[in-house]
Amino acid sequence: xxxxxxxxxxxxxxxxxxxxxxxxxxxxxxxxxxxxxxxxxxxxxxxxxxxxxxxxxxxxxxxxxxxxxxxxxxxxxxxxxxxxxxxxxxxxxxxxxxxxxxxxxxxxxxxxxxxxxxxxxxxxxxxxxxxxxxxxxxxxxxxxxxxxxxxxxxxxxxxxxxxxxxxxxxxxxxxxxxxxxxxxxxxxxxxxxxxxxxxxxxxxxxxxxxxxxxxxxxxxxxxxxxxxxxxxxxxxxxxxxxxxxxxxxxxxxxxxxxxxxxxxxxxxxxxxxxxxxxxxxxxxxxxxxxxxxxxxxxxxxxxxxxxxxxxxxxxxxxxxxxxxxxxxxxxxxxxxxxxxxxxxxxxxxxxxxxx
Ligand SMILES: *Cc1c(COP(=O)(O)O)cnc(C)c1O
Numbered sequence: 552x553x554x555x556x557x558x559x560x561x562x563x564x565x566x567x568x569x570x571x572x573x574x575x576x577x578x579x580x581x582x583x584x585x586x587x588x589x590x591x592x593x594x595x596x597x598x599x600x601x602x603x604x605x606x607x608x609x610x611x612x613x614x615x616x617x618x619x620x621x622x623x624x625x626x627x628x629x630x631x632x633x634x635x636x637x638x639x640x641x642x643x644x645x646x647x648x649x650x651x652x653x654x655x656x657x658x659x660x661x662x663x664x665x666x667x668x669x670x671x672x673x674x675x676x677x678x679x680x681x682x683x684x685x686x687x688x689x690x691x692x693x694x695x696x697x698x699x700x701x702x703x704x705x706x707x708x709x710x711x712x713x714x715x716x717x718x719x720x721x722x723x724x725x726x727x728x729x730x731x732x733x734x735x736x737x738x739x740x741x742x743x744x745x746x747x748x749x750x751x752x753x754x755x756x757x758x759x760x761x762x763x764x765x766x767x768x769x770x771x772x773x774x775x776x777x778x779x780x781x782x783x784x785x786x787x788x789x790x791x792x793x794x795x796x797x798x799x800x801x802x803x804x805x806x807x808x809x810x811x812x813x814x815x816x817x818x819x820x821x822x823x824x825x826x827x828x829x830x831x832x833x834x835x836x837x838x839x840x841x842x843x844x845x846x847x848x849x850x851x852x853x854x855x856x857x858x859x860x861x862x863x864x865x866x867x868x869x870x871x872x873x874x875x876x877x878x879x880x881x882x883x884x885x886x887x888x889x890x891x892x893x894x895x896x897x898x899x900x901x902x903x904x905x906x
Contacts, residue, residue, distance in 0.1 A: 591783050621784055675699075690713040703837065720841050734753045768781070844872060881895055
């Protein structure tokens with residue numbers, strides 16, 4: 552039976568990317584050795600790193616003055632590296648869920664944190680509005696896509712202070728105006744690669760403004776200077792990231808990724824809104840096009856486990872909602888097909904008929 556991968560992360564990748572990565576693990580570029588057993592400084596691997604950086608710059612139309620890094624540690628290490636490198640006295644954070652909270656927790660180790668606004672009062676089911684960015688902070692931090700709650704900020708705010716964004720789960724899903732950010736980072740395992748690599752897009756002249764000593768490995772300048780090769784980078788995940796970026800380009804770039812994301816989301820949200828059994832958990836204007844969250848209406852709550860089993864039987868993988876929301880979450884990253892979304896909708900319709 553065909554399986555449709557709605558996992559939240561690690562998550563679906565284009566089949567071509569998986570095949571190319573698997574092939575490189577067996578025999579890299581026809582050199583008779585695996586990608587896993589050669590030096591990251593070899594003439595065979597260096598072009599992979601160089602091309603990955605160039606490809607990210609091309610896809611996101613990144614202006615001069617920015618560097619693209621591929622590091623270890625995950626987005627979670629960035630939660631600490633950001634304040635280490637940028638927070639002198641005070642930083643502003645928009646609190647839109649679990650990942651924002653984790654970022655805030657780390658920042659508090661380095662200085663004062665101003666929570667500009669929060670949607671905690673309604674279990675993060677909306678994106679707060681009507682707030683202003685304080686001008687006396689070192690930077691303003693946002694999480695553009697809230698993977699767990701299914702809310703998303705799909706615009707690039709104008710910020711009077713350097714803006715920093717965790718884009719772990721929506722990078723490469725729309726064009727972004729990179730010039731509005733001092734830094735954009737994320738774990739690659741949601742929309743770009745397998746787990747193990749973290750992307751960081753960073754404005755070089757935004758660095759060097761804090762007075763503290765920064766440990767070598769946690770200082771972005773180390774990695775900029777060494778082109779992400781200060782220590783051994785996660786070579787296979789970087790290779791896989793490059794394959795995905797090539798795939799995105801071949802499909803028509805991030806504009807096309809956005810068109811598909813909107814189309815997929817419409818298919819699934821329309822059904823959530825139409826189907827008598829289900830209801831969306833997020834305010835309509837804040838709905839993520841990457842992670843689509845829904846639950847059973849109160850009067851059908853007892854059917855939740857049945858629907859999970861039914862959907863699983865039909866080949867839907869990973870549609871169980873995160874424990875802090877419950878219900879269901881269909882993660883529809885770049886590689887998810889329209890056909891996958893239609894299969895999920897067919898499954899929801901069929902289940903409705905049975906009840
Ligand atoms: C998954 C996720 C993270 C955590 O990423 P790791 O690479 O596992 O540390 C952080 N932020 C967001 C928005 C995520 O979706």
